Amino acid sequence: MYDLVLKGGRVLDPSTGLDGLLDVAIEQGAIARIAPAIPAAEAARVIEVGGKLVTPGLIDLHAHVFEGFNRTGVNPDLAGVHAGVTTIVDAGSAGAATFGGFPRHILPHCHTEIVPFLHICQTGLATLPDIVAESSVNLDDTLRVAAQHRGLIRGIKARMVSPALEIMGMEMPRLAKRAAREAGLPLMVHIGDTEKRYDPKVIHPLLALLEPGDILTHYFTPNPGGVLDANGKLVPEAREAADRGVWLDTAHGRMNFSFDVGRRIIDQGLLPHCISTDLTVPGRIQTVHSMTEMMTRFLGLGFTLDQVVTMSTASPARAIGAADRLGSLAVGRQADVSVLAVEDGDWVVHDIFGSPLRVDRAFAPHLTVKRGRVFSPDFGPRPWGWWPDRAGPGAPVAGGCC
Secondary structure, eight states: BBBOOOOOEEETTTTTEHHHHHHHHEEEEEEEETTTTTOOOGGGGEEEESSEEEEEEEEEEOOOOOBBBBBTTOOOHHHHGTTEEEEEEEEEEOOTTTTHHHHIIIIGOOEEEEEEEEEEEETTTTTSSSEEEEEGGGGHHHHHHHHTBTBBHHHHHEOOTTTTHHHHHHHHHHHHHHHHHHOOOOOOEEOOOOOOOOGGGGGHHHHHHTTTEEEEOOOOOOOOOOOBBBHHHHHHHHHHHTTTTHHHHOOOOOTTTTHHHHHOOOOOOOOBBBBBBBHHHHHHHHHHHOHHHHHHHHTTTOOHHHHHHHHHHHHHHTTTTTTTSOOOOTTSSSSOEEEEEEEEEEEEOOOTOOOEEEEEEEEEEEEEEEEEEEOOSSOOOOTTTTTTTEETTTOOOOOOOO
């Protein structure tokens, strides 16, 4: 007897080649069987999901959920299982001096799986700016905390922004890379100086610093220090980094995502690997909204449904070293499943500048299964719920890329 069967949805998992009207059976928190027409009598609970899209559990590779410690930290389950997302990477909200709040106060009280990265700044994002002096970084303390929480902390985070770069220059990311290397962890680096004060050519030595498995986040940033040069061409180090195994993540956020930059990058053929939100409390209200709306943006940019699902499931699972249990609906894997509504219509989404893009399909969460447990979505981040804006006259029509 299965614990749960999700019946009648379109199961789409590019990592295993699944795409069809199939049932998903779950037992003891794991995927037990995927097949057409599994008898309802074989399950303790059946949920009809006809007309919905059933994918591996969505993974948000960059968000901020250090709620109560950082003023912009989102409630983990509000951003997670109640938003169609089963796993969230907290991208460096905590540093060595504050990380203890995660195992003591955050993780025991949420159902969403949280994968924390450790900020190279001792206090993380408790205050902004984060790094205000050389003493903001303590390599020994960072390594001590990473060792103390080995297996929980899955990466080191650095932000290429002012005033950290003005105070420490490239010594800051070099120290973060040293911490990552000595701890045996990947380094995630935020690019794009939102203060617009530092030399944009910093991207060249930064990309050269990154090793296989490291993550470049805010790939579509319009801010100085992004991957496009003054002529709108990709810097050569970007291709070199991707070729040697650096992950390219698009993290939206309130200030780091431009459709124009994205199109220029796409046109030059170096596509991102991962979609993520950089979700914060104000971002959820103002510009970011949700992981499903990020996926809608990428449909609008011309990515295929298979590509969008892969960038939200299998690729981030690999980027955090968890592809053995996350990012796939293979039998025996952890039962993390996102059931999404996909609705045709005339929608419009926006980047950080308010630039509109019309799309003819949009995603919204329908229900989430995390380790076999079922969660319903909350009302949603907009006054009317989860769906994007309806398009009005004059919004440009989305174009294809891939």
